[in-house]
Amino acid sequence: EAGVAQSPRYKIIEKRQSVAFWCNPISGHATLYWYQQILGQGPKLLIQFQNNGVVDDSQLPKDRFSAERLKGVDSTLKIQPAKLEDSAVYLCASSLFPAEATNYGYTFGSGTRLTVV
């Protein structure tokens, strides 16, 4: 089974520029998550999709962050304009519910490391 694919792996931008990240979940996984992980901290949920609808975006800074999930499969997370404090790893995860007992729920991609200078 292919994993969660993310691109790019690394991105360096100047503050006030825009950036976009892409995620392709595991085939058949209806739920997709974007997490932000700042160095030294645990991942923080930004947005959760169920198919192509938003389930939870309560922690998404909507003045600068936006996300969409095209046709319930791929997803894009955008930051515009970027700030220094947006430097972090952006992790995409997907899940299949109801979960199988031997493979519970959540699988993470390798992440995109964003540096804002």
Added chain:
Amino acid sequence: QKEVEQNSGPLSVPEGAIASLNCTYSDRGSQSFFWYRQYSGKSPELIMFIYSNGDKEDGRFTAQLNKASQYVSLLIRDSQPSDSATYLCAVEPGSARQLTFGSGTQLTVLP
């Protein structure tokens, strides 16, 4: 705000010893609990999940859950240098299919 608390460490143990990692959570309605391991520069990988009170063992790993005390722990027996990583506790609240993470505990196993 639902919170998950972990000791940030760092925690150092000698090779072959038992490493004990602890986590508390604030949402009494939480249903499922996860331990992830994260090597530096890598994404989190699932070690174990537990949803019933008591112990759950998988090889050298044992997860312990006490819902009354809102406490979950991970024991690593016969610790190896390859276990050196950050261990993340994550909680699935009763109201949603999503994970809330603690800040992680950095573990170093000394040869």
